[in-house]
Amino acid sequence: MRHFLDFEKPIAELEGKVEELRRTTDAGGIDVAEEVAKLRDKAEKLLAATYAKLSPWQKAQVARHPERPKCLDYVAGLIEEWTPLAGDRAYADDAAVIGGLGRFRGRAVAVLGTEKGRDTDTRVKHNFGMAKPEGYRKARRIMELAGRFGLPILSFVDTSGAFPGIEAEARGQAEAIARSIEAGLDAPVPFVATVIGEGGSGGAIALAAADRVLMLQHAIYSVISPEGCASILWRDAALAPQAAEALRLTAEDLKRLALIDEIIEEPVGGAHRDGAATVAAVGDAVANALEPLLLLDGPTLKARRREKFLDMGRSAVA
Structure with a gap:
C-alpha cells in the first residue's frame, strides 16, 4: 500500500476511487472503464500540478519519503561486481x-553513501543514516584507497546529519x-557526489566534497534540518515550514547559489513513485558528470576542487 504525505491527501482520495472502481470491474460488475480512465487522468493532472509547486517544507517531506530509493538501491542498480568494505581500522x-x-x-x-534503511529493522541497523565517527573514518579510508589505486569516487548522500550522541x-x-572532508578535497581522482534524499549538515558534506555535486529534484541539502533550525531560532519545532523557506535548501535554490552543479529530474510525483526510473536517471547523470573529469590529472582535479569550494565562501562573503 502506497504511503501518502499530508499534502497528497486529495491525490490519495482520487487514486482510492480509481482502485475501487477498478476492483468493481475486475469482480465482474458493471463496466466503468470510461469513468476509471477519467478519474485516473484527473489524478495524474492533480499529481503533476501539486508537484510543480511544492513548498520547501513539502520538498523536505518528499526527500524523507520512506519509499524513496535508498543508497543501497543505487548500489544494486548501478554498481556491478560490488564488494563492500567494512570498518575504519581503528574502532568499529x-x-x-x-x-x-x-x-x-x-x-x-570506489563507492560511498549513507544508508537510512527501509523498514524498522534496517533503519535500526543503519542508525537511520546518522553516521558516527567510525563511519566517517571508513569513508576517509576508502577515499584514500581510491586515490592510491586511481579509482573514481561516487557517493550517494542521504542523511539527516551526523549522529548527535x-x-x-x-x-x-x-x-x-x-x-573526511579533507580526504574528499585531497583525492587525486574524479569525485562525483549525488544528494539522493536528505543532505544534512556536516554529515552530508563529509561525503560530498566533490568535483561535481548532483542533486535530485526533490532532495534537500542544508546546514541544519528545518526542525533543528526552528528549535534553535524560535524555540519551536512547529515552525519548521518557515525555517525551510529561510534555509534555501531546495535543489533550485542551491543551483541558483552555485552550491550544486546539476539538478536531476524525478518522475512526476517524486522518486518514490518510480524508483527504477530514478536510479537510471541518476546513473546517466553521474556518467555524464564523470566523463570529462576522467580527462584531468590528479593535481588539476585537486586544484579545481579546492577553488570550487573556496569560491563558495568568497561568494557568500560578497
Missing part, C-alpha cells in the same frame, strides 16, 4: 556509511567529519 564498522568497490558501467570505482562526540565526531 558503522552500518550508516556504505563503502566498497565495484564497476560503474564497466569502469572500476555523547559517545560519538567522545570519539571525535567533529574531527572525523573534518578529516
Whole structure:
C-alpha cells in the first residue's frame, strides 16, 4: 500500500476511487472503464500540478519519503561486481556509511553513501543514516584507497546529519567529519557526489566534497534540518515550514547559489513513485558528470576542487 504525505491527501482520495472502481470491474460488475480512465487522468493532472509547486517544507517531506530509493538501491542498480568494505581500522564498522568497490558501467570505482534503511529493522541497523565517527573514518579510508589505486569516487548522500550522541562526540565526531572532508578535497581522482534524499549538515558534506555535486529534484541539502533550525531560532519545532523557506535548501535554490552543479529530474510525483526510473536517471547523470573529469590529472582535479569550494565562501562573503 502506497504511503501518502499530508499534502497528497486529495491525490490519495482520487487514486482510492480509481482502485475501487477498478476492483468493481475486475469482480465482474458493471463496466466503468470510461469513468476509471477519467478519474485516473484527473489524478495524474492533480499529481503533476501539486508537484510543480511544492513548498520547501513539502520538498523536505518528499526527500524523507520512506519509499524513496535508498543508497543501497543505487548500489544494486548501478554498481556491478560490488564488494563492500567494512570498518575504519581503528574502532568499529558503522552500518550508516556504505563503502566498497565495484564497476560503474564497466569502469572500476570506489563507492560511498549513507544508508537510512527501509523498514524498522534496517533503519535500526543503519542508525537511520546518522553516521558516527567510525563511519566517517571508513569513508576517509576508502577515499584514500581510491586515490592510491586511481579509482573514481561516487557517493550517494542521504542523511539527516551526523549522529548527535555523547559517545560519538567522545570519539571525535567533529574531527572525523573534518578529516573526511579533507580526504574528499585531497583525492587525486574524479569525485562525483549525488544528494539522493536528505543532505544534512556536516554529515552530508563529509561525503560530498566533490568535483561535481548532483542533486535530485526533490532532495534537500542544508546546514541544519528545518526542525533543528526552528528549535534553535524560535524555540519551536512547529515552525519548521518557515525555517525551510529561510534555509534555501531546495535543489533550485542551491543551483541558483552555485552550491550544486546539476539538478536531476524525478518522475512526476517524486522518486518514490518510480524508483527504477530514478536510479537510471541518476546513473546517466553521474556518467555524464564523470566523463570529462576522467580527462584531468590528479593535481588539476585537486586544484579545481579546492577553488570550487573556496569560491563558495568568497561568494557568500560578497
